[in-house]
Amino acid sequence: MENTQTYIRDDFWQDYTELVRQTVIPYQWEALNDRIEGAEPSHAIRNFRIAAGLEEGEFGGWIFQDSDLYKWLEAVAYTLRHYPDPELEKTADGAIDLIGQAQHENGYLNTYFSIKEPGKQWTNLYEAHELYCAGHLIEAAVAYYQSTGKRKLLDMACRFADLIDRLFGEEPGQIRAYCGHQEIELALVKLYKATGEERYLNLSSYFIDERGSKPNYFIGEWERRGRTSIWSQGMPNLEVYQSHLPVRDQTAAVGHSVRAVYMYTAMADLALLTGDDKLREACERLWDNTTRKQMYITGGIGSTHLGEAFTFDYDLPNDTVYAETCASIGLIFWARRMLRIEAKSDYADVMERALYNNVLGSMSRDGKHFFYVNPLEVWPDASSKNPDRFHVKPVRQKWFGCSCCPPNVARLLSSLNDYIYDVSDHGKTVYTHLFIGSELGFETANRKVTLRQRSELPWSGRVEFAISVSDKANAAFELALRIPDWFQKGLPVLKVNGAEHAYRVENGYAKLERDWSDGDTLEWLLPLESKLIAANPLIRANAGKAAIQRGPLVYCVEETDNGAPLASISLAEEPNLTDRFVSDLLGGCIVVEGDGLAADESEWPADKPYQPLGKRSKPVRFKAIPYYLWGNRKPGEMSVWLRY
Amino acid sequence: MENTQTYIRDDFWQDYTELVRQTVIPYQWEALNDRIEGAEPSHAIRNFRIAAGLEEGEFGGWIFQDSDLYKWLEAVAYTLRHYPDPELEKTADGAIDLIGQAQHENGYLNTYFSIKEPGKQWTNLYEAHELYCAGHLIEAAVAYYQSTGKRKLLDMACRFADLIDRLFGEEPGQIRAYCGHQEIELALVKLYKATGEERYLNLSSYFIDERGSKPNYFIGEWERRGRTSIWSQGMPNLEVYQSHLPVRDQTAAVGHSVRAVYMYTAMADLALLTGDDKLREACERLWDNTTRKQMYITGGIGSTHLGEAFTFDYDLPNDTVYAETCASIGLIFWARRMLRIEAKSDYADVMERALYNNVLGSMSRDGKHFFYVNPLEVWPDASSKNPDRFHVKPVRQKWFGCSCCPPNVARLLSSLNDYIYDVSDHGKTVYTHLFIGSELGFETANRKVTLRQRSELPWSGRVEFAISVSDKANAAFELALRIPDWFQKGLPVLKVNGAEHAYRVENGYAKLERDWSDGDTLEWLLPLESKLIAANPLIRANAGKAAIQRGPLVYCVEETDNGAPLASISLAEEPNLTDRFVSDLLGGCIVVEGDGLAADESEWPADKPYQPLGKRSKPVRFKAIPYYLWGNRKPGEMSVWLRY
Incomplete structure (x- = not known):
């Protein structure tokens, strides 16, 4: 999207974006500071304080604990875009200062290795999540820069990215490897877009291209570590980390589902930016496999808690399910990128399915309790008495020791405005992917256009659009409205200024090209059943x-x-x-x-x-x-x- | 049963008893000697050779590996009762000699501790299976003595049992404990019956009574071991080993299902022998819970592979099921004892259900492949690709690293004749629990009676009995024929000498008291549907x-x-x-x-x-x-x- 701006104005969704702003973000800040009574401590802030030399102590939490703070900062950044909040921004700036104090001279930044294993950096790419945490740092930095204009975190992220760029690659002396948990790949694309520095794009491509090459890096690394691992026993499982094959040869979604969809997201980004057809085709194949054969009706993915992973085609047990919140969020990220490659309603259908069901269901109505696993069938006694189902909780938890999901929900919901529209070809076509009340501003042929959407979803299927053109002039562009997969009574009725109007259908979108006048209205009727x-x-x-x-x-x-x-x-x-x-x-x-x-x-x-x-x-x-x-x-x- | 003798003469079952004799027993001997190509090695014989000083090497297999050889010997003993086989007996005698060479001077016998942890005996009763293995030694010894008259193994077992009797108990200097895996309790009852030595009965009672007492022995032992365990992490799980409560206070089947039913079997034995009403009531409660709320229709028990355990009432998943072969065999052992306490058809119904379905299904038709887990629903792809179902095999295996089940099947099928009848009160009542073609010899009022059963089960429900009385005289006794739970069209027809005959029904048995003449015949008609x-x-x-x-x-x-x-x-x-x-x-x-x-x-x-x-x-x-x-x-x- 170029030169566009979207604000959400929706009865249903604003409840949630407000909940994120007013409750989830403050609550999670308390959680990151270990101040939630009865919840597992996060240790995240404390780790940074120790790494910064402000406090004595041991590293706490998971090896990837830093990322929780980064994801929270990213959510804060999205919120600040639309709701300036000096107090919140001050808190975030403080956190950024703290992060800066924990950053090494050479740009390196990871509290686990700073505190617990100094000198062991980059020796366990398979499990240690260093590049993963770097990715979340980058995402937060880009978002914070874009909403506040402040460069401090962005500069820190660039310094770290530059270090990584020097360390990793095919040149002599470089580490020819990639991360066990994909994330930095999609983050580097964002950094490239924010800075225009092609080396970040190239580094992302490098990580994607190197993955699954032979001889497998993870096996060699494991040998060099004396065949030791943090969690798993025995040789690295390459499928779990999607490094069993070069990504372009992968045809089915396998392994840890969050890793998978984060990687597919980056692949889609790169396919679009580089025009790599093989990469695009791989994305399409993996999309079909994931969404047609391995997705729950709720938009959940991941059929087993062992490895938090995909299993195989059509294996979607409802009771021993995983359907991790983060995985559905990653699926939404991926769908969003696929829509940019090609506007096909299938991508938006899946995005909407995951959003309204798996993701929204992961958070309690009070914004303070979360599901990590999103089951389709729950028997509370089984959750407490059958160990095969211990992972399926009948009640949302306050926080998790491994708390990747809650801040992921926060950053998705606070950036939901980015998922509604696409404006392509300099305003030639305006796609509406999601029917969420909102205001889109864009430019076409030197006119400023505002598209106001009013939606009664999910309770009623009446959607209205109002068009304003600057200077009360006309503007020629094509409107493309998604025909949702759940609308199955022929084609929906479209009315322009009150009169039913024909349209053509392409890739699941109703398209209407017209010289729109200021004040034109549309009705898009999707009666619900x-x-x-x-x-x-x-x-x-x-x-x-x-x-x-x-x-x-x-x-x-x-x-x-x-x-x-x-x-x-x-x-x-x-x-x-x-x-x-x-x-x-x-x-x-x-x-x-x-x-x-x-x-x-x-x-x-x-x-x-x-x-x-x-x-x-x-x-x-x-x-x-x-x-x-x-x-x-x-x-x-x-x-x-x-x-x- | 007193002074009775039963021989199986049954088209259906003889196929299996013959299979055990001709194939399973020889095959398992090869397995115990690690001579089955492509199967996991047993190490059992080799461990004894190493412990006996005949071979150098490391202990192999599980800590309870000795028991596989003992269970095989027990099966051999049962087979030799009816099919003398000098060659097989010679092999068994050789194995017994080998076991003898591995026995310590003081009677102690366990190859794991002899080879791998000498000096650590009795330091890990929670996990190390020493008393469990002793129990299987005792069972084998009693069986071998009873069928061959040879005392060597029995004497070895008594020496070990005497050592245990000195070591364990409430006296100062004794270990106040019991085994993590129940088995010795039921074995000591057999040893008591075989030898008449009350101290064995008392020792069995002691182990049963001590279990679950406070403070819990396993917790203290774990503390003394420096909080280390072989398998599990953290504090011992007392429910898994049924030591969470005194046995008389236990109301629901919990924990490892084989341990549970072996314990309940001993409890039933002791309740009968000691007249302990509280113990009998506990058995009845646990029976009702197990068979009415936690049993699969196949007679399988154990709903999860994690801990090979019961979960809770009505939780009987068909796909992630465990239903271990050994657990169903233990259920049959238990049912057999409950029938001796009280002849109720319910016990025999369950015994028959487990026998014809879960247990029989565990072995392949060739007698060389076995299921450890007996699922009610199999999707082979899920068994290979969904880790929640890796334990569910779609194909029987040749042998297992943990191969408790195959020799358990062998010893059950080779002693099946013990499960068909009960003759109570010196021949006053003769119960037929199972409709398996066979010949029962017993005495009543100084007459020798032979009851010949001819059964067409499981294909047809026609069962016939012919009575022979010694000296062609008459004999007064009550015949009690089980009315199976699967017969549901009113009451079955009973014919005596061709004419329909009335009977009274008590506890699910058709009872007919009569002065039987030599040559009398009965028909018991159970048309199948x-x-x-x-x-x-x-x-x-x-x-x-x-x-x-x-x-x-x-x-x-x-x-x-x-x-x-x-x-x-x-x-x-x-x-x-x-x-x-x-x-x-x-x-x-x-x-x-x-x-x-x-x-x-x-x-x-x-x-x-x-x-x-x-x-x-x-x-x-x-x-x-x-x-x-x-x-x-x-x-x-x-x-x-x-x-x-």
């Missing part, structure tokens, strides 16, 4: 089951509304789904109700485990709430999929 | 599903007969189940076929993961085979439960 959705029969876990979806929202049933066990409820042949807005439920939401059948307990004398199949069942009227709101009331069972 | 069985609605994993059972056999569908994915097949409203004997299938078995519906793939354009629920499905005729025969053909998906 509660629908039963089935999963591909190859997804064994969902055989014989259906989920309820209404617009972008996936629904779920909770024990508190429907009793337990939820599994004994099935959909009636004609479930007669109805929906109604309940204003006093969870801040107001549309509840979907339907006819179901439940097992008749009277058929089951006490404690009989098995008996001949009976025919009786009793009718019930079940009640489903949006998935993103689950777990905000009394803890209990939850299920997205219902038997039919 | 293929039935759809449902699970209690609280067992979430089976909601909306039914299993097929025919007599004692649980059925399953396999991919090789029905295609994949199996999950897309559901039962038709009227499935019209039919059965037929297929003589050339898997050695001959009854196949059950039924009408089902399968997902219509034409509704699913390539790679679409989710779409509105369609209405189309296509009719299929599915084919189910007995569960115990699964996995003997082309590897593929398998499922016991079918959607309806």
Whole structure:
């Protein structure tokens, strides 16, 4: 996007962006300072203070703990773009000063190695997350520079990036390697865009191109370390870190899912910037595999907690699921880049699915509790008593020892305005990817245009646009409105100035080219309907089951509304789904109700485990709430999929 | 049972007892000697040779590896009871000599501690399995003595037991503890019965009574070891080893399932022998919990591979299941003891269920491949690509590094004759628990009676009995025939000498007291029917599903007969189940076929993961085979439960 500006003006989303600004960011600052009672300490600020020589002590937390502070700073930066807040900016400046004090003379910056293993820098790229943390530093620096104009953090990031650029590469004496946790690749693209320095782009390309080359760096490094590792036993698992093959040869999403999508994001960035077709094709292949064969209906990815990883095609268990919050956020990052390569509604559909369901559901309504794992089926007793499900929490946690997810949610939601539109070819086409009330300012043919979107999503599918052109003139451009995958009754109605208007459809977008006048209005009508959705029969876990979806929202049933066990409820042949807005439920939401059948307990004398199949069942009227709101009331069972 | 003798004469079971005799026992001897190509080495014999000073080397295998040889010897002993085999006996005698050479002067015997940690004996009762191995030595010794009359192994076992009896107890200087893996408790009861030495009974009682007392021994021991453990990290998990509470206070089956049922077996033994009501009540409570709330329809127990353990009531996942072979065997041991406390058909029903399904299914038809885990649902790709299911093997293995299960199967099947009858009160009542063709000899009122059972199970439910009385005289006694839980059409017909005869029902047994004449015959008619069985609605994993059972056999569908994915097949409203004997299938078995519906793939354009629920499905005729025969053909998906 060139010379554009987007502000969110949306009843639904502003609740969340405000929550991030007013609650999540201050709360997380407390967490980073270990001041949340009853929560696992973060150690992040303390580590910086120790590394800066301001305090005595041991390194605390994970090896990548620095990144939590960087991600928080990035979220602060996005917030400051639209909501100047001198107090917050002062806090952030203080944190930046602290980071600066922990930076080495040569630009190196990592509190773990400064405190705990000085001299061991760059000896464990497989696990030690140094470049990963550098990536988050860069992302924060670019964001902070862009919103405040302050260069201090950016300069620190550049110094570190320059050091890395000198150390890594194919020249004699350079380390021919890359990071075990991808992240710096996408960050370097941002740094390139912010500074115009091509060496950052080239370094990003280098890391991407080097990955998976033979002989594998991680194996050699492990040998040099005397075959020791921090976490894993035995030889490095190359698939887990997506270094089993050169990236252009990878066809299926494998391994740690956050690493994967962060890497795919950088690949998409590079494919666009360098015009590398092979890289673009790899992105497209991996996209198809990820979103068509390894994605939950909620936009979650990652089917196992072991390695926090993808497993294989169509393996999407609902109960032992991982679906990490960060992975869905990474999927959104990736989708955003794919949209820039090619505006196809499929990318935006996935982005919207992950956003409204997996990501939004990861945070409690109070902004202070988070899910790391986002299950589609919860049985609280199993979460506490079956070790295969210990990772599935029925209640959001205050903070995590490994707290990558909460600040990731904060930085995504505080930059949500970047995900709504694309303006291409100097204002020739304006794409609306997401229907989020907002104001877009852009230029086309020397006219300043403002596009005001008003959306009633996710409760109603009425979307309106109003166009203002500077000097009350006209402006010729093409409007492209996404036709969402959940709209399935032919084509949506588009009205221009009140009259229905034809449009052409391209790549899932309704396109209308026109010489727009100041004051023109559009209506984009996407009536919402509660629908039963089935999963591909190859997804064994969902055989014989259906989920309820209404617009972008996936629904779920909770024990508190429907009793337990939820599994004994099935959909009636004609479930007669109805929906109604309940204003006093969870801040107001549309509840979907339907006819179901439940097992008749009277058929089951006490404690009989098995008996001949009976025919009786009793009718019930079940009640489903949006998935993103689950777990905000009394803890209990939850299920997205219902038997039919 | 007093003065009784049982021989198996059964078409179905003799195949298996012969397989054990002719194949399993010789094969396992090769395995114990590390001579099976492509199988994990056992190290068992080699460890004894090293401990005996006959060979140099390091200890190999698990810390409890000795027990594999003991269990093999026990199986050999049972086989020799009915099939004298001088060659096999010579091999066994040689093994016993070898064991003798490894025994210490003071009676101590354990190759791990002799070779690897001399001087560390009894310092890690929590994990080191010394008493467990002693228990298996004792069981083997008693069996070998009883079938061959040879005392050598028995004397060795007594010397070791006497050492243990001196070392453990409440007297000053004694170790006040018990074993981390229960086994010696039940073995000491056998030793008491074989030798009449009450100190063995008392020692067994001591171990049972001491368990779970405060302060917990395992915690103190762990502290004394400097908080180190072999496997686990952190403080001992007392529930896993059933030492969280005194046994009489335990109400639910928890922890490692094999440990649990071995302990419950000893508790039942002791309750019977000592008349301890509290102990009997604990057994009954634990029985109800285990078999009504934590048992798979196949008689499998243990819902998680983590700790090979029970989880909690109604948590019986089919795919991440454990259902270890040894655990079902232990359940059979326990059921056998409960029947001796009180002849209730419930105990025999469970015994039969575990035997015909989980246990029989653990061994391949060739007797050379075994399942350790017995799943109810298999997706081979998931077993190889989803780490949550790596423990679920779609194909039986040749041998295991931890190979407790194969020799356990061998010793159970070779002593199956002990599970069929009980003769109580000096021949007053003769219980038939299992319908397995056999010959029972017993005495009543100074008459020698032979009861010949002819059974067509599991294929047909016709069971016949013929009575012979010595001197062609009469003999008055009560016959008690189990009414199986799978017979559900009122009461079975009993015919005496061809004429239908009334009987009274007590505790699930048909009882007929009579002055029997030599030559009397009975028919016990249990016509078999293929039935759809449902699970209690609280067992979430089976909601909306039914299993097929025919007599004692649980059925399953396999991919090789029905295609994949199996999950897309559901039962038709009227499935019209039919059965037929297929003589050339898997050695001959009854196949059950039924009408089902399968997902219509034409509704699913390539790679679409989710779409509105369609209405189309296509009719299929599915084919189910007995569960115990699964996995003997082309590897593929398998499922016991079918959607309806």
